[in-house]
Amino acid sequence: MADTLLSIQNVxxxxxxxxxxxxxxxxxxxxxxxxxxxxxxxxxGCGKTVLGLSVLGLNPSPPxxxxxxxxxxxxxxxxxxxxxxxxxxxxxxxxxxxxxxxASSLNPxxxxxxxxxxxxxxxxxxxxxxxxxxxxxxxxxxHEALRLVKIADPERVARRYPHELSGGMKQRAMIAMMMASKxxxxxxxEPTTAxxxxxxxxxxxxxxxxxxxxxxxxxxxxHDLGVIAEIADRVAVMYAGRIVEETDVNSxxxxxxxxxxxxxxxxxxKLSELDKEIQQLPGTVPDAINPPGGCSxxxxxxxxxxxCRTKQPELKxxxxxxxxxxxxx
Amino acid sequence: xxxxGAFLLRxxxxxxxxxxxxxxxxxxxxxxLVGEHMLPYNPYAQNFxxxxxxxxxxxxxxxxDLGRDIFSRVIAGAPIDxxxxxxxxxxxxxxxxxxxxxxxxxxxxxxDVVMRVTDVFLAFPALVLAMAVAIAIGPGLINSMMALLVVxxxxxxxxxxxxxxxxxxxxxxxxxxxxxxxxxxxxTRHVLPNTLMPLLVYATLDISNVILTGSILSFIGLGAQxxxxxxxxxxxxGQDYLSGAWWMSVLPALAIxxxxxxxxxxGDGLRDAFDPKLRRR
Amino acid sequence: xQSQPVLSVKDLVKHYSVGGVSFLxxxxxxxxxxxxxxxxVTFDVGRxxxxxxxxxxGCGKTTLARTMLLLTxxxxxxxxxxDKELTTLSKDELRKLRPRIQIxxxxxxxxxxxxxRVRDIVAEPLVAAEMNxxxxxxxxxxxxxxxxxxxxxxxxxxxxxxxxxxxxxxxIARSIVCDPEFLVLDEPTSAxxxxxxxxxxxxxxxLRKDMRLxxxxxxxxxxxxxYMSDRIAVMYAGEIVELGPTMDMLSKPSHPYTQTLFASVPRVDPSQRRxxxxxxxxxxxxxxxxxxxxxxxxxxxxxxxxxxxxxxxTAVSPNHWAACHLLTK
Numbered sequence: 001m002a003d004t005l006l007s008i009q010n011v012x013x014x015x016x017x018x019x020x021x022x023x024x025x026x027x028x029x030x031x032x033x034x035x036x037x038x039x040x041x042x043x044x045g046c047g048k049t050v051l052g053l054s055v056l057g058l059n060p061s062p063p064x065x066x067x068x069x070x071x072x073x074x075x076x077x078x079x080x081x082x083x084x085x086x087x088x089x090x091x092x093x094x095x096x097x098x099x100x101x102x103a104s105s106l107n108p109x110x111x112x113x114x115x116x117x118x119x120x121x122x123x124x125x126x127x128x129x130x131x132x133x134x135x136x137x138x139x140x141x142x143h144e145a146l147r148l149v150k151i152a153d154p155e156r157v158a159r160r161y162p163h164e165l166s167g168g169m170k171q172r173a174m175i176a177m178m179m180a181s182k183x184x185x186x187x188x189x190e191p192t193t194a195x196x197x198x199x200x201x202x203x204x205x206x207x208x209x210x211x212x213x214x215x216x217x218x219x220x221x222x223h224d225l226g227v228i229a230e231i232a233d234r235v236a237v238m239y240a241g242r243i244v245e246e247t248d249v250n251s252x253x254x255x256x257x258x259x260x261x262x263x264x265x266x267x268x269x270k271l272s273e274l275d276k277e278i279q280q281l282p283g284t285v286p287d288a289i290n291p292p293g294g295c296s297x298x299x300x301x302x303x304x305x306x307x308c309r310t311k312q313p314e315l316k317x318x319x320x321x322x323x324x325x326x327x328x329x
Numbered sequence: 330x331x332x333x334g335a336f337l338l339r340x341x342x343x344x345x346x347x348x349x350x351x352x353x354x355x356x357x358x359x360x361x362l363v364g365e366h367m368l369p370y371n372p373y374a375q376n377f378x379x380x381x382x383x384x385x386x387x388x389x390x391x392x393x394d395l396g397r398d399i400f401s402r403v404i405a406g407a408p409i410d411x412x413x414x415x416x417x418x419x420x421x422x423x424x425x426x427x428x429x430x431x432x433x434x435x436x437x438x439x440x441d442v443v444m445r446v447t448d449v450f451l452a453f454p455a456l457v458l459a460m461a462v463a464i465a466i467g468p469g470l471i472n473s474m475m476a477l478l479v480v481x482x483x484x485x486x487x488x489x490x491x492x493x494x495x496x497x498x499x500x501x502x503x504x505x506x507x508x509x510x511x512x513x514x515x516x517t518r519h520v521l522p523n524t525l526m527p528l529l530v531y532a533t534l535d536i537s538n539v540i541l542t543g544s545i546l547s548f549i550g551l552g553a554q555x556x557x558x559x560x561x562x563x564x565x566x567g568q569d570y571l572s573g574a575w576w577m578s579v580l581p582a583l584a585i586x587x588x589x590x591x592x593x594x595x596g597d598g599l600r601d602a603f604d605p606k607l608r609r610r
Numbered sequence: 611x612q613s614q615p616v617l618s619v620k621d622l623v624k625h626y627s628v629g630g631v632s633f634l635x636x637x638x639x640x641x642x643x644x645x646x647x648x649x650x651v652t653f654d655v656g657r658x659x660x661x662x663x664x665x666x667x668g669c670g671k672t673t674l675a676r677t678m679l680l681l682t683x684x685x686x687x688x689x690x691x692x693d694k695e696l697t698t699l700s701k702d703e704l705r706k707l708r709p710r711i712q713i714x715x716x717x718x719x720x721x722x723x724x725x726x727r728v729r730d731i732v733a734e735p736l737v738a739a740e741m742n743x744x745x746x747x748x749x750x751x752x753x754x755x756x757x758x759x760x761x762x763x764x765x766x767x768x769x770x771x772x773x774x775x776x777x778x779x780x781x782i783a784r785s786i787v788c789d790p791e792f793l794v795l796d797e798p799t800s801a802x803x804x805x806x807x808x809x810x811x812x813x814x815x816x817l818r819k820d821m822r823l824x825x826x827x828x829x830x831x832x833x834x835x836x837y838m839s840d841r842i843a844v845m846y847a848g849e850i851v852e853l854g855p856t857m858d859m860l861s862k863p864s865h866p867y868t869q870t871l872f873a874s875v876p877r878v879d880p881s882q883r884r885x886x887x888x889x890x891x892x893x894x895x896x897x898x899x900x901x902x903x904x905x906x907x908x909x910x911x912x913x914x915x916x917x918x919x920x921x922x923x924t925a926v927s928p929n930h931w932a933a934c935h936l937l938t939k
Binding site: 043044166167168169196197198199200201202204223224225226227229230232249250253263264265267268269270271272274277278279280281282284285 | 666667773775803804805806807808809811812815830832833834836837838856857860870871872873874875876877878879880881882883889892893
Binding site for chain 3: 499500501503504505506507508509510511514518519522523526
């Protein structure tokens, strides 16, 4: 039984907007273990990004509100109950996050080297270490971090500004920055979506290697099932603010249980099956302000039964290591 | 127009402004249509025996140096500034806005010429230029309106040109070209609606500026001429009596202030309501 | 090719000048830089055929969509549609031809004028073709809305009242209302969720079959392009490096870039995780593309000739060619 790193329990989060209250997360239960990549997959509006941000308390709060009974346990402390200062301590030491657009996380007026150095210095401060490392020691660590992400000429790249780097390089620099603090958990929100497919495969490979080397777990958030197949150990499928299926990656693709997962897989064009017409899922992505009652997927489900419309199914383990929230089981 | 009542209710100042502005406009329309018959006194009737009376039950705002009832004159004067402001703003929007939209969309020589011309006009402060034109063509209400027109259209041309530039290369414009639409049709179907509609919000805010500038022109004697009960002119007329019969100047000035403030507040609220939806292109 | 191709593009070139070199600087010999967006693209599209164009950022596929339709005037080259040479037509003649060659854009939000009602948006090509009869226009618009699966009450609504997938359907309705012979699809589903994408792709397949459309389908998503296309052109740095029937391309990719590209696509099957063909480097600069074969700096098989001479189109099998010196060794 692997060690539990992060335990998300019954997390409910809502946003007040002009149009009404958005129920972004409606009772999410998720566990991430040490040394694993957990893929969190879903389409736009399902709440996956909000969930990622919630772990680090990054949802702007107002208008976002975490409801009572939500727990996010990391190293025996509940992040949901922490103050902003306490969470700040966590960021960059225990948990790090990278985003889709590296440009928005990189400060355009500082060099890459300066920004990585800053995150290294912060780690020293937060670890309570009384000695500040010398600037040459930090410089060495910066170059080491860049080498870790397979950047060929770390000394030169460290002197560059973000706008001088390509998308792939910026993303590597981001990873370097985040990994410099050697976090136990890296939350990656669509880190390769904006990249070319050839660069994406490089970055995915890099992340897997780093994960093994530094012993970091990754919560990999994406809408791309292909990427999940490439990188994840376990997968959780999200729909309308809830987890609807959770299992190891092989079982998800070979034996998807939830009708949404099945529908999603069937709707993807696959290079191995180009002659078959893809099966489309009817209907649209649910409205986050007024989600359908009962099981949120019922309006689009071809197996819908009466109870699906009225009562929300629980996420239950129906096979070894395979959980699903569906009345079919 | 998706300006919801719910939004305005939330923005109470703006709503208050809107109500006052609407009341003012209603008053202006009624007076313009019905004429001065419904007023308590004839705004032009001079009565030296009743001169310079302070506000009272019989004369709500007092009387001026010629014995005319100021309240009636203030009411009678309501349509004057409103009419001028509307004409100036509408014509500036229509002509200046269209010119600017053409300049922005077609670019090239048209844009250069229009922009250089507006540059010249915009180099002067509006009031100074209006004064210069008014002095040149002579005093009078219609003349002051002309002067204001001359000064006002360049702003709309500028803004419209900017909007046109912004949307020139959007995908729906490409789609219109890809559909084979003639340029002139593209301008009428896409460019003008998308540039002039945002300008409407600016125009609403602008009405108060025109009212103010128009009153100032009258205040310095270049606009309305006696015996027209235009508010700015009334403030001018009462200058000599400020220490004694302050109501002659102060009350019309207060009327100007309230109306201008009302339009400003309402325009602010309008802009808040429309801008976020405008920017979401 | 048995019959004459519907569209024939020959040596299409599009250069942009960048750098804004001042008048004085030009006097001192500074020349303006040229961005080589397209550098000699040649292909045909036959009746009832869909040619897919795939490539990564900066390869020129977006420029190709615009230049091919002369929405942007080409720097040089020919575009022959049916029996008309588009580059020699007058502005008016070209305009009158447009209803026969249409385009579907990528962004469902900005490709529709948000101030216009759906019926006016869809009717636009009819207005352009100077159709005046309002009843006829209304009937045609109704027929199109039905064809793309939108309800009749959509006619009087505004774009913001629809979802992304529905907006794309409106865009498609607009492009087919004049019964075109040729359709360019520029990343038509890239902005849509996976489950909606499947709906739109299936709709496109049905429409092109019903209306006997010839298409060029441009996308960075290789799975989607292969699913939708009969033949595929792979673009790199403004040129086509390989072109052939889809199945052929997948089973026998001959250009090293094509091989890397296809190998980088994440498979929707975790058992197919492979050691990815590691590609080094980044996309070449379009302002100063590499000499000879533009791929040579990143090619694992490059030899001397590659940096000196541009490779010719070499046949791999009937209808399938690649531009690579390896094939003529």
